[in-house]
Amino acid sequence: MINRLMQILIVLTMALTLGTISPPESMASLSELKASSPESTVKIAVHKYLPPFSYYNERGELTGYNIDLINAVEDLGGIKIELIPLEWADAIAALETGKVDAVAGMKYTQARDDLFDFSDTVFTISETIVVPSYIEGIEHLADLKGHTAAIEHSQMLEGLLSNIRRVRVNVAFNQKEALDLLLSGRADAFIGNPWTAKRLLKSYGMEGKYKLVGGPIQPADYAIAVRQGNYQLLEKLNSSLKTIRANGQFDHIYYSWFDEKLSFVTAPFTRIIQVLAVFIVISTLLGLLWNYNLRLEVAKRTKDLSQANINLKEQRALLAENDTFKEQILTSVKNGIITLDLDGTISTINPAALNILKLENKSRLYQTHYQSLNRLNCMLVPFQKQIANREEVQQAEVEMSIDKQVKNITCDILPLLDVQENIMGTLITIQDRTNERKLQQKLITQEKMRALGQLIAGIAHEIRNPLTSIKAFTELLPRKHHNPLFREEMATYLPKEVNRLNGIVEGLLDYSRPKKAEQKTFNLSQWLDSILILFTKTFADKGIRVRTEVNKDLTVFADPNQLKQVALNLIFNGIDAMEGCSKKELVINAVPNGDKIFINFTDSGHGIPSHQLDKIFDPFFTMKTTGVGLGLTVSYQLAKENHGEITVSSVSGQGTTVRLQVLCMAPDPDVRLDRRRTAGA
Structure with missing residues (x-):
């Protein structure tokens, strides 16, 4: 009877063991994989600076947990694999563009699942916070408010930290460089996976000077990612992973790199449970011990879940606080x-x-x-x-x-x-901008009145000249009206003088009259002549030589009245700049450039010191003993409103060139978005 019972137990044990080690599905899958081994090489990218998962050791060899797993997959799965070490961002980019077929060691997220396909889980990875041992008060992510955190470039971590107020983030290419920022004092905390942090601190001999706080942050599955839709490669990888789990090689690789236990039940442990189940009728003590261990594990998991729940509540509270803060900003x-x-x-x-x-x-x-x-x-x-x-x-x-x-x-x-x-x-x-526009228009009007005041003397002289000619012809008329030559000269010159007088008065009235801005195309040469005639006496009295170089056919698209105010101000500035100079020359030329025209006003004055050039367009800045310093400010604004620009170049002691850039034709209506008028409501 005893011998028969032993035979039954032995048969049951062998059946369970064989069922665990060699399931038919796994063997069939492995056989199929080897039969269909690809001839081409599978390129798999790995992180080049992520110990103990993948990194270069002291001998310059690529090693780590991910490397050993990939090598095991290659040996057992009949897949020819080429490992390509890259920076993490480059690895993801290479997978997206198809330069590699897979990335070993990628944290699973919902966003990445939309881009890639993931193998079976090979690790459960999370993040943690590393701070100097002497620092107190940093226990969770929310405690980083007002501090500087160093992280590896990661949209997930950057998005998480963006929800914390007043946290400063230093982003590095990899976790080693991020941890170095903490060690060098350029950050108050490092956020990354705890296994890499422990390995790097140990290699630096600084384990006792830093501590890990905050518990696991966002734990997630860690797997091999392939391009979306590459189901053939994904099936081969999963099949190989199942095989090395079944034969115990997976556990051997894991425990060679990590001391802590796996978060999932491994194949050998499952076999032990099955064997113990056969003998549970014989050994109640072993069953009780197993039950006790299971309770400990459940308690540990319950504690972890409780902590994760607390972290989740804190994150929700932080999000609510951020939403309130954003609402306050919008309201304020x-x-x-x-x-x-x-x-x-x-x-x-x-x-x-x-x-x-x-x-x-x-x-x-x-x-x-x-x-x-x-x-x-x-x-x-x-x-x-x-x-x-x-x-x-x-x-x-x-x-x-x-x-x-x-x-x-x-x-x-x-x-x-x-x-x-x-x-x-x-x-x-x-x-x-209504009040600003009203104030701007007031400044423009004041500047226009100031310019008119300066022009009065020259305009009076220009009016007096034609009046003198008219008076002379009028006085001679009673005595010489019978003289044909006199009548001919009178008929020739008198209308010219009247037209000249009318042009001066019309130009003055047109400039001084309040007028709605109206941009149109006009002749540049004629427009410039109507301005220079106002300065004839001023140029003569001050001994200024004026030279113009303007093509008679050039046209400009702008508001002529606003542009006239700009030109008047630039000419006045040139006249003032040449005060006291031995050589007084003002050159005005126009240079076409595509759809633009550069109108240059060049004087031979004292020039502008280099340290003051960047201030000349500031309101109320002036180099004159008189004036309020608004001329160039108003001119710059008027030029901008007419699709133009003003630039200044000057050499102290040699003179100044002011370049007024304007359009030579109307711009495309689709582009003219700087000023629009709509109906009222």
Whole structure:
């Protein structure tokens, strides 16, 4: 009876053992894999600076846990593998572009699962926080507020830290460089996987000077990633991994690199359980011991889950705090902020935007299409093409009527991106520039009146000359009206003098009269002559030689009155700059350049010191003993409004050249987004 019982136990034990070690499915899979071994080499990228997973040892050999696993897969799976060590970011990029077939050792995330396919898990990896041993008060991610953290480049970690207020992040290419930032004092903490941190600290002999805090952060599966859809390679890798698990080689590799136990039950341990199950009727003590060990493991897991739950609650609280902080920012800023979904519905609108556009019932505006709001739609009508195409619009000015008041509103329109750089909507920021425009117009008027005051003496002289000629002909008329030659000269010169007088007066009135800006195409040479005639007496009195080099056929697209104010100011500056100089010469030339014309005003004056060149466009900065320092400021603004620009080059003691850049033709209507007028609401 005893012998028969022993025979039954032996048969059961052998059956269970053979069933565990050699399942038919595994053997069939391995046989199939070897039969279909690829002739081409499989390129697998590995992280080149991630001990103990993959790194170069002191002998310059590539080694590590991932390396041993890949070598075992190659030996047993009949796959010819070429290992390619890369920086982590380069490895991911190489897999995305197909330069490699797989990456050994990639943390599984939902975002990556959309890009790659993953093998069976080979490790459970997480992150931890490393700080100097003497530092207290940093136990969790939330405690990093106000500190500097060093991390390896990782969108996941960077996104996690972006939710913590006032944390500064130093990003390195790999975890070794990130840990070195902590050791060199350039960071207060390092965030990375604890196994790499322990190995590096041990190699530096600094284990006692630093500590690991915070527990496991975001634990996840660690596996081999292949290009999405490469199911043939994925099946071969998984088949080989199952084989080395079954024959115990997996455990041997694991324990050769890590002291702690695996987070999953291994094949040999399963076989022990099955053997113990056969003899459990014989040994109650062994069953009790197993039950005790199982309870310890459950308690450990329960503790880990509790800690993970606490961390999750803290992260949720942190997210809620960040949401509140963002809401406070939106409420506090003076600029209007509006966000639209991809279909044009309003997702965010802050109080400043409501105030600028005079909108009410904020709660009713959400999930409303922007075109259904008359004022918002009127403001965005000129930019509907840009909004539809997700294009940027910068500093575009819209003039519109709101509650019977004309408002000048500046718009910036940008595509709204998520963390993966995908377009998720449109961001619109607006500013009410009405008061600024009124003040700017007032400054322009004041500067114009100042220029008129300076022109009075020259204009009076120019008016007196034709009047003198008219008076002379009038006085001679009674005595010489019978003289044919006199009548001919009178008929020739008198109309010329009257036309000259009329031109001076018309030009003066046209310049001084308040006028709405109107950009148009006009002849540059004629426009310049109408300006220089006002300076004839001033040039003569001050001994200034004027030379112009302007093609008679050149045209300019701008507001002639605004551009005249710019030219007057530049000529006045040139005259003042030559005061006291032995050589006084003013050269004005025009140089065409594509769709632009460069009008250069060059004087032979004292020049501008180099240390003051960057200040000349600042309001109220002046090098003169008189004046308020607004001339160049106003001129620069007027040039910008006419699609132009002013630049200055000067050599102290040799003179100054001011270049006025203008358009020679009207710009493309699709490009002219700097000033728009819309209907009122």
